[in-house]
Amino acid sequence: MAPRGGRAAAAASSGSEDEEEEAGFSRSYFLAKEKEPSSGKKRARAAAGKLSDLNLVDEQVLRASLSEIPPKHEEEVEALTRSYKDQYRNWLFELRCGFGLLMYGFGSKKQLLEDFASTTLTDFTVIVINGYLPSINLKQVIATIAEMFWDQTKSKRKRQPGTRSQLSQPFPSQSFDDIISFLKRQTSDDVDDQVCLLIHNIDGPALRDAESQQCLAQVSCCPQVRVVASTDHVNAPLLWDKKMVHTQYKWSWYHVPTFAPYKVECVFYPLILASGGHAQTTKTALVVLQSLTPNAQSVFRVLAEYQLANEKEEGMPVSSLYTKCRERFLVSSQVTLNSHLTEFKDHDLVKIRKHSDGQDCLRIPLVSDALEKLLQELA
């Protein structure tokens, strides 16, 4: 395999001209298409090696080594990141001109952006959104921004008393539209009042849906809000339509590869050599659950609620699940419960473990946040 890889590298590194690159790319596409395992023989070859043939280490060990991977090119990476420091002034200038900055290129840009924010954006109030997390409540974010503006105007009003300074409702309990229209009303000539929203991975899993993007776009075109964001996914531009790009976000793109390891961003992805690479996600679980009967959904809900209430425990004993479900008239016998459980197990919604006292325990392989979100969406 190695020499074949070598040829690819040769093809990639020999051509420095743009056209050659293009040719290389299209060549690799056709190469890929050619190699598609269409015939039976090729299919057999493609499927020849199995992961199970490898001497895979235990997941625990794997995770332990993961945190000890020695960094490569540490100096060069740092030098590269440092080289962007010269551009900070220009970035600030553009931000002040009313554009949003969008950073892309390979490598984690978390450190770069936070450094930029803390050294150069000192005149702004900076709010960071960690878009790589599996779930984010954007309404909380905009409520926080709104509160910030509220405090600012309040402190200003103190100097000139006599004006109304009562909020009809605290922001978190107002509707989304109300908060946005409050933010849109915030205008001031003072540049020091501006808030900068620093969004790591604006294309992250929790922000990838149309609704979140609409929300962010609306926030980003509020007069006193500026946005600095990073994207990693190659298809990120597909998230936005023309209106968002030209009239709301107003992106100015910057290609800033850092080659810094995606340390935090990686945490929420399954390890390919550990869980078979297909860990359950909220989305897939939701799809499965929605296709089940209401009773089965309710059984799952019982289990999920238990797990949320007893996070420390290894899981819910089957017997107590049965009792709970009977109490709520969800199942009439152990047999019906078992049929539900089989369904769950088949779709990886539930994992069975032996409890330390020997009992079978059920556990949903999702973190609490994701589980809560799942329950919300299921409702």
Next chain:
Amino acid sequence: MAAPPGDAPLTAANNIQPFFVLHKAAAAAASSVPSSRARRRIDASLPSSPNPKSAKRSRDVDVQDEEDSELYEQLRLEAFHRTWSKIQSTIDEVLRGINLKLFDQVLQWAQESFSAVRAIAKPCHAEVQQPYPLLTDVICRRIPTSFVLTKNAEFVDDITTFRDLAEHLQSNGCHLAKLSAAELSVKHGVGGCFRSLLRQLLSDVPDVADVYSLASWYCEAENYDQPIVIIIDDLEQCSGDVLGELVMMLSEWVIKIPIFFVMGIATTLDAPKKLLSSEALQRLDSCKLTLGSPSDRMNALVEAVLVKPCAGFCISHEVATFLRNYFFRHDGTITSFISALKLACSKHFSMEPLSFLCMGVLEEDCEEFWRGKFEALPQVIWKYAFGLPSCSSAKNSSNSSNDMVKGLSNLLKLQKDWGSVLLCLYEAGRHDKVQLLDIFCEAVNPDLRTQNASNSDLFVSKVNSEKLSGVKPGSGDVFMAQVMNAIRYLPMKTLLHVLEVWSNYVKGISEINEKVKELQSTTIDADSARTAKEKWTRRSTGSAGNGTAPLNEKAAMLLQDVTRKYLVPVECLPFHEIICFKNVSVLQSALIGNPRRMVQLDLLKSQSHLKCSCCSRSGTAVSGSLHDTSIMCNLAQEYGDVINLHDWYISFEGIINSTNSKVKRKSYGSPSKKKSKSTPPESEAMIQARFCRAVTEMQITGLLRMPSKRRPDLVQRIAFGS
């Protein structure tokens, strides 16, 4: 890097909180308004700066320099804001002007419809608030609706149009509300729509949004006697069911509460038929209006913003060509054109140290402004100014501020002449469907100039003609030739009109003005002579030689002459760098991010970014010292659209291990401490961990899709090329 957060443990609060406040704005009260401070300092430093003899210690100079650079940055920012707001307001004005006819039509329609509705019945306040219908006749349940055909494939251009329309109607007394396609969706339902309506009309919205609250609001004295217009700007995107329901509901009330619709349609008039049920359609009393075409708008825009540089800022030939292509090939929306122009403008002010001088154009006395600014310039910028490529070879380089002020004034004057002549060209070509943007791109082409330029031209600085003559003559003055050709075949009536318009454009240039007048007077003679000419057609051709050549020919000659003399592209003028943005690659990369291509290139050619010594020397083979993900990405190139994880891992392991053993051998052979970390062969677990991380990183960048359950050993490649 100050306190790099990346080094904090992974579980640090900042990393796992969905959001947090990094810092608050540095005490707003502490810093006074910087721009005023800036101006003060410039005045203060006025006498001292130009002569650097005041021997300061170098550190002081540095500090001074830094302060200066901040100061000038502030100035440039201010200049940007003023320049762009001028451009933006010009754009708004132009677009509003173009649409004004339509707006008036809509207003007239609204007023007529209102009187029609009132003619049927004029309910008193008590009646309005009664729930049962006033009249049961079907005719009285039809909502006057005007469909506005926008003729735009992209909706984004219409946002401003409808915004302006709303303002226009509102300023003429109508009550106004807008419903977007997002609101008219199944998710919000008709209830959500109605709530949004109330939110826009009523000052405070009751908890229960219903028609009665609208009715009682409408009965208030100041609201009565005006129609309510609801604008739905993007009809095709709305949910037909929700809109239908809204129409049915409001139509029951239309006599009591005169609500009218204005709906924007991007496709054809069939759209409402496709969208709405026949029942709902029956309740609409429609009227059709049409918006101007995008190319008209574009022409007007180019004229106002680029040809008559309203705020001093202009663009070079390369940038113009790029913007033109961006407009025609990218999406053809005015909005994206404007935002590209804005980006160009901000890049100009951010990169060009002297760009703040553009502000002078907006001042009443620009020469005075420039003189003041020049005298305060620090030595560094001063030198820079006279080192600009466009003026470095100026003949009498005494480098005084007078020179520069004169240079700039001259630049502006020539620009103005250039614009006037270009408009003349366009006026002539317009009848032959020449677009202003096309001809503009040709007119700013400095190559063309050097082609046409006679050997002794006062305006063109030598360096430019020398530099540019090396460039191959561009393929073209296609459009200009077309114009020249067109004018020869213009019918007399049109030609007269063209001359009329010309004399208007060239008022500022007396020389041409006279010639145009001359031509016009001959036309009058020609007119009177026409009858004679018709009689003796044959003979008139004979006398064509002595000054009575057909008028068209004369006009063409004049135009050619004028073009040669006055159509000096800005890039051929000294000091043009100050007002002209030229850096097309910067603009392109900021405007069109191309992550699909760039991220793959990053990985395939990581050496070019990292500039390390270890990877580049290994030549063709994939070196183990490359970034792990880079190795994996290189390996993946050889697979089809699915990658066998097992094979991939084996080759990855092979590369890592071969490198390790090489390093080991080397460190035995030469005791140089170049690679002091002579590692033992990596443990299996470590390699697996590195493999996992590389796969995850490729997944984050979207180059891979995780294995499906059916084929757990295969991952899918997604991106192949840009």
